[in-house]
Amino acid sequence: MNADSAAPPLPDRLDLSATGNPEGWPVPPLPAAAWHRLPEGDDGLDAAAATYYGNANLLPVAGALAATRLLPALLPRAVIACIGPLNNPHVQAWTQIGHRPRLLHNATLPRALAAATPYVLFAHPNDVTADRHPHAVAVDAANQLKKRGGWLIVDESHIDPTPEESLTPLAGTAEAPNLIVLRSLDHFFGLAGIRVGFVFAAPDLLAKMAAAMGPWTVAGPSRAAARLALLDRDWQAAMRARLLVAGQRLHLLLAPFGEVKSTALFATLNTPQAAELHAHLAGHDILVHHVEQASLLRVGLPGSEANWQRLGAALAIWKPA
Secondary structure, three states: OOOOHHHOOOOOOEEOOOOOOOOOOOOOOOOOOHHHHHOOOOHHHHHHHHHHOOOOOEEEEEEEEHHHHHHHHHOOEEEEEEEEEHHHHHHHHHHHHOOOEEEEEOOOHHHHOOOOOOEEEOOOOOOOOOOOOOOOHHHHHHHHHHOOEEEEEEEEEOOOOOOOHHHHEEEEOOOEEEEEEEEEEOOOOOOOHHHHHHEEEOOOHHHHHHHHHHHOOHHHHHHHHHHHHHHHHHHHHHHHHHHHHHHHHHHHHHHHHHHEEEEEOOEEEOOOOHHHHHHHHHHHOOEEEEEEHHHHEEEEEOOOOOHHHHOOOHOOOOOOO
């Protein structure tokens, strides 16, 4: 076959299955010491994180996933109510250690508390459905669990665009000493590759986790980049405004096809024709996350105007059966 008769190349695949910011924080050149010296705990990362998150009860970890895997080993084995849908690493981590997860799909916090388990786990917002739980209800849940000697574990990896909704400032404080919150630089900052996250909890629990992890769990360059990102207030403010507009645009783009719930980082479409639409978009080399058991499609932000137009054009020609 000669070059003239070859089929035209397919367009680049547009992957909207993830929830990271497509315009992540621009990492500048880092100091040479970050590469050549062992990580140092007094490099300013903890202070920058305490200011950004509004809570000094923190421990840097190698991404929220590292904390997800380690935390279950630090708490007595028990039944844990997990408000789903929930990403598998959470359930898997608790199961492997000997806890007994009880998955409650689309449950409210009062419903989860009624399960009478010592632990309750949820994502805020939920990284599949975009569901949120009212701030006052979550604080009340932590108080009720405290009375039974339990813990409330919250993954807030997607809360950065709306910090006023966050529970992080309360974790490990006198108001909510049994609240544990996980945070990450993966999504809002778009820095999944540096593997930096934080656990916010009571100081004694953080000390146990630090001892279990050992020294130097977060690489020096990752610590340096994370500190600078957390200090960049101008970028954060501008990006929050941009993402809120983009999230609303995505919500409106999907609204003609079913019920939509959204955050500033993704939107989730609930439709009985989720499988068909998923296949239609895949046929146009557009990948979205299909939650088969719930007939949901989660769609991330396209990023560029060209990709917005590409998604819109593919949706416009879809003919539901």
